[in-house]
């Protein structure tokens with residue numbers, strides 16, 4: 204890693220340079236985060252930047268490069284750009300080489316029958332707020348290693364957290380062996396199938412069928428380059444093409460100077476029940492969706508190694524009534540609070556905005572007012588998240604229910620919406636600007652501080668003989 208000094212003496216661990224944030228004033232607030240996805244990792248980085256003492260618990264045993272295409276909008280790029288590395292760079296410098304470059308070609312939008320409807324130009328790059336589209340696992344490795352190796356934030360792997368608890372003065376996690384850990388606040392960044400959500404809501408919130416599923420794949424461009432019909436998508440750098448039909452859309456991009464390919468096909472599916480990234484898909488099912496379509500679509504998809512094909516059932520959740528437990532010390536963040544449809548292209552970005560915001564709320568409120576901080580976090584984020592979530596449906600419907608006669612008159616109407624209120628947002632400046640007013644409002648009784656915590660399940664907690672598994 205860039206900041207470690209691999210000592211010649213292999214018997215002692217390599218020395219680590221101090222975190223680039225080691226000089227920030229400490230708040231004394233202890234934060235436990237469950238989940239090392241983008242939401243949890245970002246919250247950890249931001250809490251560390253704001254001077255909190257933070258640790259992560261994650262169920263996976265080791266880091267694996269999983270998933271395929273993921274989008275980070277300019278509103279996430281601002282955040283990545285602020286993260287200093289210990290070799291004097293920025294985290295964004297490491298994501299850039301892994302990211303799709305569309306300055307030359309833009310986004311070609313076709314009708315499903317093959318006609319090119321429009322070319323949507325890529326906006327000029329804003330160095331303050333870069334956009335990143337690339338492999339979820341590759342981006343994830345960059346951020347994960349930054350947290351672990353450069354910031355030195357403890358990440359406890361192989362810890363599947365099922366039990367949360369909360370008292371008036373602490374929140375915590377308990378483990379199967381009866382041990383437990385506590386903190387001032389617990390952040391449940393444990394994804395769409397969150398267990399933390401049960402404590403926060405007081406009931407299990409079941410996902411609903413969205414009526415759609417997505418076939419998706421990511422693989423090397425070798426066969427694409429060998430075919431004269433498809434070579435052009437890879438041989439001159441990255442390209443991005445979409446075909447839009449009734450209730451279906453197909454997006455195909457090439458990445459890393461055309462050396463990798465990725466496609467997603469969103470289509471009707473009534474069998475969706477599970478939220479998972481890992482169902483294997485079958486090419487013959489994909490071909491069925493393409494009957495009557497531009498033959499190029501089938502040709503592109505036919506290059507996919509079948510073991511790289513995933514069938515991902517898209518489920519939906521209504522907005523949760525609250526992200527913060529009644530006691531105020533357990534808070535949901537990222538997908539656990541608000542899963543997004545892929546057509547918003549904002550799921551991971553909104554998880555990042557959450558992390559930025561909660562860290563600022565905690566610092567501003569201080570250790571004695573953690574419950575106000577979590578409520579302020581919800582107050583600042585809730586409406587914006589719901590509005591951005593909605594764009595997942597509106598963009599999907601814009602495409603799936605397109606009136607092609609109207610589109611012929613106004614081709615721009617089919618462009619992927621890039622709205623400034625979403626992409627131009629600076630979560631850090633926004634939270635810093637609002638937090639004092641929101642805290643004052645909360646103190647003035649909208650949500651009284653004295654609200655009694657909901658009774659929590661009696662787990663081994665409280666047995667004073669048990670030792671926490673970590674000390675702090």
Ligand SMILES: Cc1cc2nc3c(=O)[nH]c(=O)nc-3n(C[C@H](O)[C@H](O)[C@H](O)COP(=O)(O)OP(=O)(O)OC[C@H]3O[C@@H](n4cnc5c(N)ncnc54)[C@H](O)[C@@H]3O)c2cc1C
Nearest residue numbers: 238240241242261262270271272363364393394537538551
């Ligand atoms: C394996 C995987 C692949 C994905 N691939 C893509 C993709 O290709 N494209 C895309 O747009 N989005 C993908 N996503 C989703 C995307 O990462 C999220 O929508 C977004 O980044 C918000 O992140 P999050 O941190 O809130 O949730 P997630 O990314 O889901 O992270 C949640 C984390 O919590 C951990 N966790 C869950 N339950 C527990 C528990 N009980 N105890 C401890 N830890 C727990 C999970 O292992 C995971 O690391 C993927 C998610 C995962 C987990």
Ligand SMILES: *[C@@H]1O[C@H](CO)[C@@H](O)[C@H](O)[C@H]1NC(C)=O
Nearest residue numbers: 437438439440459460461462
């Ligand atoms: C991109 O690939 C082309 C060949 O396909 C090559 O000529 C060019 O040098 C590559 N560019 C970079 C930056 O690697």
